Amino acid sequence: MNAPGQLPAGFSRTMRLREMLQSNRLEFMMEAHNGLSARIVKEAGFKAIWGSGLAISAQFGVRDNNEASWTQVVDMLEFMADASDLPILLDGDTGYGNFNNVRRLVRKLEQRGIAGVCIEDKQFPKTNSFINGEAQPLADIDEFCGKIKAGKDSQSDPNFSIVARVEALIAGWGMEEALRRAEAYRRAGADAILIHSKLSKPDEILTFAREWAGRGPLVIVPTKYYSTPTDVFRQAGISTVIWANHLIRGATSAMQAIAKEIHESETLVNVEDRIATVNEIFRLQDADEYSAAESVYLSASSAARSAVVLAASRGAGLEAVTADRPKVMLPIAGKPLLRHLVEAFKKEHINDITVVGGYRADAIDTSGIRLVVNEQHAQTGELASLACAAESFIGDTVISYGDLLFRSYILRDLVESDSDFCVVVDSSQAPHAGEAATDFAYCSAADDRALFGRKVWLEGVVSTASSAAGKAGSPQGRWMGLLNVRGAARERLRATLARLQQRDDFNTLDMAALLNALVDAGERIEVHYVHGHWRGVNDLDDFRRAGDFAHAQAPYGSSGATSGGGA
Numbered sequence: 001m002n003a004p005g006q007l008p009a010g011f012s013r014t015m016r017l018r019e020m021l022q023s024n025r026l027e028f029m030m031e032a033h034n035g036l037s038a039r040i041v042k043e044a045g046f047k048a049i050w051g052s053g054l055a056i057s058a059q060f061g062v063r064d065n066n067e068a069s070w071t072q073v074v075d076m077l078e079f080m081a082d083a084s085d086l087p088i089l090l091d092g093d094t095g096y097g098n099f100n101n102v103r104r105l106v107r108k109l110e111q112r113g114i115a116g117v118c119i120e121d122k123q124f125p126k127t128n129s130f131i132n133g134e135a136q137p138l139a140d141i142d143e144f145c146g147k148i149k150a151g152k153d154s155q156s157d158p159n160f161s162i163v164a165r166v167e168a169l170i171a172g173w174g175m176e177e178a179l180r181r182a183e184a185y186r187r188a189g190a191d192a193i194l195i196h197s198k199l200s201k202p203d204e205i206l207t208f209a210r211e212w213a214g215r216g217p218l219v220i221v222p223t224k225y226y227s228t229p230t231d232v233f234r235q236a237g238i239s240t241v242i243w244a245n246h247l248i249r250g251a252t253s254a255m256q257a258i259a260k261e262i263h264e265s266e267t268l269v270n271v272e273d274r275i276a277t278v279n280e281i282f283r284l285q286d287a288d289e290y291s292a293a294e295s296v297y298l299s300a301s302s303a304a305r306s307a308v309v310l311a312a313s314r315g316a317g318l319e320a321v322t323a324d325r326p327k328v329m330l331p332i333a334g335k336p337l338l339r340h341l342v343e344a345f346k347k348e349h350i351n352d353i354t355v356v357g358g359y360r361a362d363a364i365d366t367s368g369i370r371l372v373v374n375e376q377h378a379q380t381g382e383l384a385s386l387a388c389a390a391e392s393f394i395g396d397t398v399i400s401y402g403d404l405l406f407r408s409y410i411l412r413d414l415v416e417s418d419s420d421f422c423v424v425v426d427s428s429q430a431p432h433a434g435e436a437a438t439d440f441a442y443c444s445a446a447d448d449r450a451l452f453g454r455k456v457w458l459e460g461v462v463s464t465a466s467s468a469a470g471k472a473g474s475p476q477g478r479w480m481g482l483l484n485v486r487g488a489a490r491e492r493l494r495a496t497l498a499r500l501q502q503r504d505d506f507n508t509l510d511m512a513a514l515l516n517a518l519v520d521a522g523e524r525i526e527v528h529y530v531h532g533h534w535r536g537v538n539d540l541d542d543f544r545r546a547g548d549f550a551h552a553q554a555p556y557g558s559s560g561a562t563s564g565g566g567a
């Protein structure tokens with residue numbers, strides 16, 4: 001809800017600034033000096049930003065003497081306007097030149113969404129008012145009035161505000177001169193007067209306000225008379241208070257303390273809990289919006305892709321070699337099985353890889369992956385592990401068994417599928433008589449090269465734990481353990497998983513149960529047939545043969561390419 005008389009964010013920035021200046025409430029502006037601080041000012045609840053000349057020059061590491069060019073200042077303002085939708089009043093110093101510079105400045109500020117500019121009646125190049133203020137020459141009144149008129153005449157938005165800053169008190173020219181100048185600037189078209197003082201008491205500001213008698217909005221900068229209760233300003237009829245430099249000063253103190261601490265202690269451990277988290281920085285940068293936009297706008301080949309690898313099991317039949325590691329860490333052709341898989345994903349530009357560990361998860365090499373652990377792995381099945389990674393489905397997602405080796409075209413073709421769901425089925429693997437059912441796939445058509453280009457759909461998968469309802473006859477092959485889920489379909493996958501989670505037997509369910517549940521829910525799961533060219537590692541025999549297969553995939557000339565083989 002907006003306070004009475006307060007314009008909501010839907011109104012233009014120029015209208016909101018003008019309304020603040022003209023309202024009969026005391027209003028506040030906070031200094032910002034870059035995009036991040038502009039965002040912080042907005043989140044703190046302020047209604048407008050003071051684009052402080054002192055703070056912007058300081059964050060560039062230069063003096064408040066027009067050492068930064070005005071276009072460098074305007075470039076910074078553009079970042080600030082992008083990071084926050086608040087109105088920004090630029091501290092435009094003297095207008096960076098004569099009337100003509102002010103005209104161009106106003107046009108450029110309007111183009112960049114800045115709501116107003118404050119110009120001060122000193123001479124270019126200026127010096128900060130708190131450095132030897134008396135010594136600074138003031139502008140000629142008429143010349144300064146010309147600048148105000150030129151600025152007002154060149155604005156195209158009638159609500160763009162020009163605030164005229166009177167430096168007569170700072171320069172020691174007295175109250176009468178200050179009032180004379182303020183009145184001249186008001187007549188020249190200024191939308192408000194900023195009356196500046198360097199005294200530690202508000203006396204001359206209050207005298208000025210009394211004499212001014214509400215002829216127009218008054219803006220003050222109580223940096224030096226900071227101990228004055230704010231109600232004093234309210235009662236004096238001040239329009240707007242500018243807190244002019246407090247974020248750059250706060251940031252400076254924090255940076256000095258942290259730099260010193262880290263330098264002296266040579267460790268981060270003392271500061272980590274006392275500074276903003278990296279995630280907080282991401283939040284302020286609106287990183288989530290980027291991820292969401294990526295899934296909408298990036299083409300499939302370059303969009304965010306992720307992989308989830310199920311790697312919680314020790315491996316039945318592999319106990320002899322998995323006493324101290326899970327199956328995925330078994331060495332195959334000189335590197336762990338998991339590394340082969342991770343490299344295959346990276347080759348397809350899938351860099352967001354989540355591995356669900358369980359048995360001896362501590363032994364999993366986590367370089368290049370995110371490890372999540374299914375703590376209940378001993379009592380649960382594949383779907384319980386998958387559920388641990390449900391938050392990691394980002395963009396197009398490949399879900400994979402952890403014990404696979406395959407030729408690279410298999411993954412490439414899988415991720416290039418334009419179907420919402422796609423699985424790889426090996427048509428060369430027919431069930432042997434008496435063999436326990438392991439991921440046998442029933443499909444809408446058998447593998448037939450004559451059908452090349454025609455889509456085949458999955459009708460169900462039968463495993464030791466799951467059966468596809470009503471499947472009779474022979475399966476058309478074996479599901480390899482790779483499922484690709486495209487874009488928005490991952491939400492439907494999540495929903496199906498969540499539905500299965502309600503079942504009492506959820507802890508016994510495997511990936512076949514998920515595929516069957518998707519089919520039962522009416523999802524179309526495309527089948528990509530392959531004819532060999534992959535290995536699963538399910539027992540010691542597989543383990544021994546896997547090395548030959550992996551060597552055969554290594555590039556010619558690499559030390560890994562020793563022998564042929566392959567399926």
Ligand code: SPV
Pocket residue numbers: 052053054055091128129130221223244245
């Ligand atoms: C600024 O913030 O740059 C100002 C206000 O001009 S003051 O530094 O108080 O002069």
Ligand code: MG
Pocket residue numbers: 052053054091093
């Ligand atoms: Mg300034």
